Amino acid sequence: MEERVRMVSEHRYNVNWLNAIFLLGIPVLATVAALWHGITFGIGSTEVIVFVVWYLFCGMSITAGYHRLFSHRSYSASRPVVLFYSLFGAGAFQNSIIEWCSDHRNHHKFTDSDDDPYNALRGFFWSHMGWVIMQKEDGDNDFSNVRDLQADPILAWQHRHIFLIGFIVGMVLPGAIGFAIGGLGTGIGCFIWGGLLRTVFVHHGTFLINSAAHIWGTQPYMTTNTSKDSAFLSLFTFGEGYHNFHHAFQADYRNGYKWYHWDLSKWLISALSILRLSSGLKRTPKASIEIAKLDVKYAKEAQNLLRSNDKVDMTSFETRVGTYRNSLRDSFRKLAGAKKENRSSSFDKSKDIIPRQLEELKSDIKAIKDEISSLFSDMRIAASVV
Incomplete structure (x- = not known):
């Protein structure tokens, strides 16, 4: 079982009462308001649709926008997409792109240390939402790590007007749409469901990646920090649950790198690429x-x-693993080259040679993986010999 050491911060903190009241009060307000509205007006399909649409728009503006585009620059996006992320990301009420990304870049730079804003070693509640409620006494924000973002006029505008944009897009707009469709009762319902309740769901989806994804799950790609992979978390965090992969390969636009990994953000970015609204999608080489x-x-x-x-x-084990490491790197490099040649060659020229070469290289990689399995089997046998 993994040993977790609880860390005590050297910094001194004060309560940020605005954040505390908002984060702790809005779930209570949203629940009471939803019950009252349901009893008074009933819940119609418009409220449900507005909730789902705003949940997707605001949630993926955080995951595909704030996180993968702005924090990690894992792809490039057109100006309309940047504006969309800026508007609906503000409606998620998780602060401006500039501030969110500054915190997140520090999280990756200082993971599990006292300079990690949502340090998981300080406990579940701290990494989940305590870090937002508490503020350092010496707490002037240092945005020196996001100067690239400050230079973008859309992001600078969003930062200056974050609360106004958030209130209009995240609360007023869903209510106004509901009012236009169904009158006062539907307008109030869409304000509650598309605004208040949706904010709670998006908040805690993001918060679970900072907390739960550093506690429960597997570590297939790195073990030097607490990040974990969780397919379960990915189901309701737009694909962010493959968090160990993300910490190992931050520049990749995917968190779930296999085609069947549930990663709505990856699929959104790919769809935008097909529509020529995103470009330069970064992918970690399979060999790595x-x-x-x-x-x-x-x-x-x-x-x-x-x-x-x-x-x-x-x-002997060290020698074997070193050999397999080099063989994997070489075979995947050759496979990538053959695939590139296959795409660029005419069909007649490549119909026999290149496909056969691709199959041979895939067989080579499978053979290397079989040898790796034999290595681990030999190590387990050696462990059983006293």
Whole structure:
């Protein structure tokens, strides 16, 4: 079982009463208001549709926009998309792009340390929402790590008017749409469902990545921090649950890199690319992913082996894993080159040679993976010998 050490901060904090009242009060207000509205007016399809649409628009403006575009620059987006993210991201009530991304870049730079704004080692509540409620006594914001974002006029405008934009887009607009469609009762309902309740759901979806995704899950790609992969969390966080992958490969526009990984943000970005509204989508080479998985698995097996038999000679195992690492890198490089040639060659020229070459390279990679499995089997056998 993983040992978690609770960290006590060296910084002194005061309560940010505005944030505290908003974060703790809005779930209560939203629940009471929804019950009252349901009893008084009933809940119609308009309220449900507005809730879903605003949940998707505001939620993915955070994940695909604030996070993957602005924080990590994992792709480029057209100006209309940047404006859309700026408007509906403000409606998510998670602060401006500039402030959110400054915090997030510090999270990656200082993960699990006292300079990590949502340091998971300080406990679930702190990383979930406590860090938003509490404010450092010496707490002037330093935005020196987001000067690239400050130079963007749309983002600078959003930062200056964040609360006004958020209130109009996140609260007034859903209510106005409901009023236009169904009158006063529907307008109030859409304000409650598309504004208040939706804000609670989007908030805690984001917060769970900062908290739960650093506590529960697996670590296939890196073990140097607390980030975890959780397919379950991805189901209701627009794909953000593959958090260990994200910490290992921050520049990748995907969090779930396999086609079947549930990652709505990845699919949105890909769709925008097809529509020529996004470009420069960054993807981690498959070799880097496989080598990261190999290194993590080998480190775990080596630790288990040495714990069982501390006199074992690790030289042969180290040599084998080094060979497999180089073989994977070389085979994936050749495979990428063959795929590129296959795309650029005429069909007649490549119909026999290149497809056959692709199959041979895929077979080589499978053989290397089989040898890696044999390595781990040999290590487990060695661990059983006392």
